[in-house]
Amino acid sequence: MAKKILIKTFGCQMNEYDSNRIFDLVKKIGFEKTDKYEDANCYLLNTCHIRDKAKEKVYHEIGRVKKIFRSKQKPLVIIAGCVAQAENQEMLKREPYIDVVIGPQSYHKINDAILSHIQKKKKMEETEFDAISKFKYFRKIKNKAGKVSSFLTIQEGCDKFCHFCVVPYTRGPEYSRPFQQIIDEAKYLSNNGTKEIILLGQNVNAYNDGKNRLSNLVTEIEKIQDIKRIRYTTSHPKDMTEDLIDLYKNSQKLMPLIHLPVQSGSDKILELMNRKHTIKEYLYIFDKLKNINSKIEFSSDFIIGYPGEKEEDFENTLSLIEKVNFINSYSFIFSARPGTVAFDLDVTEKKISKQRLETIQNKLYENQINRNKLFKNQTINVLVENLTDDKTQTFGRSEYMTSVVFNGNKEHIGKIVPVKINKFNRTTLFGEIVEDLDKKVA
Ligand code: SAM
Numbered sequence: 001m002a003k004k005i006l007i008k009t010f011g012c013q014m015n016e017y018d019s020n021r022i023f024d025l026v027k028k029i030g031f032e033k034t035d036k037y038e039d040a041n042c043y044l045l046n047t048c049h050i051r052d053k054a055k056e057k058v059y060h061e062i063g064r065v066k067k068i069f070r071s072k073q074k075p076l077v078i079i080a081g082c083v084a085q086a087e088n089q090e091m092l093k094r095e096p097y098i099d100v101v102i103g104p105q106s107y108h109k110i111n112d113a114i115l116s117h118i119q120k121k122k123k124m125e126e127t128e129f130d131a132i133s134k135f136k137y138f139r140k141i142k143n144k145a146g147k148v149s150s151f152l153t154i155q156e157g158c159d160k161f162c163h164f165c166v167v168p169y170t171r172g173p174e175y176s177r178p179f180q181q182i183i184d185e186a187k188y189l190s191n192n193g194t195k196e197i198i199l200l201g202q203n204v205n206a207y208n209d210g211k212n213r214l215s216n217l218v219t220e221i222e223k224i225q226d227i228k229r230i231r232y233t234t235s236h237p238k239d240m241t242e243d244l245i246d247l248y249k250n251s252q253k254l255m256p257l258i259h260l261p262v263q264s265g266s267d268k269i270l271e272l273m274n275r276k277h278t279i280k281e282y283l284y285i286f287d288k289l290k291n292i293n294s295k296i297e298f299s300s301d302f303i304i305g306y307p308g309e310k311e312e313d314f315e316n317t318l319s320l321i322e323k324v325n326f327i328n329s330y331s332f333i334f335s336a337r338p339g340t341v342a343f344d345l346d347v348t349e350k351k352i353s354k355q356r357l358e359t360i361q362n363k364l365y366e367n368q369i370n371r372n373k374l375f376k377n378q379t380i381n382v383l384v385e386n387l388t389d390d391k392t393q394t395f396g397r398s399e400y401m402t403s404v405v406f407n408g409n410k411e412h413i414g415k416i417v418p419v420k421i422n423k424f425n426r427t428t429l430f431g432e433i434v435e436d437l438d439k440k441v442a
């Protein structure tokens with residue numbers, strides 16, 4: 001019988017990258033991908049632990065799989081990702097339907113775990129922090145994503161221990177992949193059609209292999225001719241070093257959108273969160289980058305209703321949004337996570353947090369709309385990623401990551417084309433290609 005795996009991914013881009021790499025691995029032992037539950041004989045859930053109900057979501061999903069397979073042979077059920085790391089053996093105890101629990105730093109052991117289960121029906125739990133072996137092993141398995149825009153993880157884990165966050169516990173200590181390993185993967189991706197690389201890390205700008213920083217990596221990747229765009233995420237303000245800021249003076253390929261989470265506009269809250277920087281320091285980075293290139297825009301993450309957040313603190317967050325004019329940002333109500341310092345603190349009243357969230361989201365959405373309005377009747381460069389689902393148009397992204405839908409065709413995929421924008425909504429720009437492909441395409 002053909003081996004078919006269904007991989008479902010929750011959480012951040014690093015989980016997406018991992019899911020793709022896991023598939024590259026399981027292909028080696030004969031698995032094909034499927035998106036139909038009924039066809040799968042292996043079901044892998046790559047989980048996220050960042051906010052509450054994460055664990056319950058997993059059990060809910062398994063309940064769904066159980067129902068689908070009620071009268072059929074049970075699939076091999078694997079729980080990967082950050083919930084797997086946090087809950088480990090507990091999951092096997094609570095839900096006998098689960099066969100393998102594997103944490104994010106142990107994916108190189110996944111084929112052994114699968115084969116051992118198939119042959120010996122042995123349940124497995126692998127949650128060691130072993131990023132070095134993981135990436136050493138991944139190096140031998142080529143990254144087959146081959147997408148126009150591809151993720152490339154350069155750094156894992158976090159040593160910052162913000163008081164609200166589970167990442168240092170689920171992804172372990174900071175580890176930077178060897179420089180050459182990353183460059184080799186970037187070249188491989190480029191040879192397979194990638195035009196944009198998005199460098200990933202929980203603290204991507206903390207990258208440090210002992211000799212090189214993120215700025216050195218970007219400079220080296222810029223030399224790969226067919227890579228046209230470079231992005232990196234997620235950055236911490238504390239690691240926004242001068243060498244990285246200075247890169248924006250001459251870089252031709254770094255995109256002018258910087259995702260720099262601030263979480264709150266209040267120094268008091270930043271301190272309570274253990275964020276290790278002030279608003280003044282954040283604005284110093286903002287001013288410096290804007291002085292280098294006024295086209296640079298910022299996006300951010302915000303946590304609303306952190307324990308101790310008073311109206312005045314929230315007002316400070318709104319003023320910061322006013323000043324920086326963030327686009328494409330994310331905001332969430334604080335969620336108390338077991339094992340973190342903030343778990344036991346008194347939370348802000350739910351009703352107040354909800355009101356504040358609504359206020360901030362309205363403001364952020366307004367910024368997004370206002371930014372998109374500026375593109376109307378402008379011609380912008382779009383990196384074309386794909387045909388739209390109905391295959392009648394093409395889909396790409398602006399330099400600011402905004403989705404663009406226009407009247408292109410298959411030939412445009414992988415190219416940067418000029419598109420005149422004639423319509424927009426909050427999340428998408430719509431337009432028409434302006435020039436003859438032969439004359440204008442980059
Ligand atoms: N390393 C990044 C940084 O320092 O900003 C963030 C990585 S975290 C995976 C992504 C976002 O999740 C954070 O920026 C934060 O806004 C949000 N987040 C993390 N823990 C949270 C919690 N306990 N409650 C609500 N949001 C949370």
Ligand code: SF4
Nearest residue numbers: 158160161162165167
């Ligand atoms: Fe979490 Fe980011 Fe803080 Fe690390 S720096 S603890 S990943 S929020």
Ligand code: F3S
Nearest residue numbers: 011012048049050082
């Ligand atoms: Fe979630 Fe883990 Fe990413 S907790 S946000 S999947 S690092």
